Amino acid sequence: QVQLVESGGGLVQAGGSLRLSCAASGRTFSTAAVSWFRQPPGKEREFVAAISRGGGTTNYADSVKGRFTISRDNTKNTVYLQMNTLKPEDTAVYYCAATPAIPNSISTREADFRSWGQGTQVTVSS
Helix, strand or coil: CCEEEEECCEEEECCCCEEEEEEEECCCHHHEEEEEEEECCCCCCEEEEEECCCCCCEEECCCCCCCEEEEEECCCCEEEEEECCCCHHHCEEEEEEEEECCCCCCCCCHHHCCEECCCEEEEEEC
């Protein structure tokens, strides 16, 4: 099973940028689809972005389209989430999740993921 560790969160002003990283251990990472989810304060966890195991397929929540970019470097066992033009409503704990997958497949459903990181806090001030 893949173990995941997120990093890169912090406090940023509205309009700013952050890049989150999700570092994985385990030889099966290159065959795993990975997604980012977030949990705003007092709310349910929600899907943010997804990427297929080879990186060729991506998907985004409508709320982040055009502002966030998901990418991966399988040589470094790492998935990234570049977040630009941040808004106060992006404030949340961000989690990455991974699951074994066939090529070009992704998932936006929490129930599909076996491995989760511990989360990293992103706070956007207005």
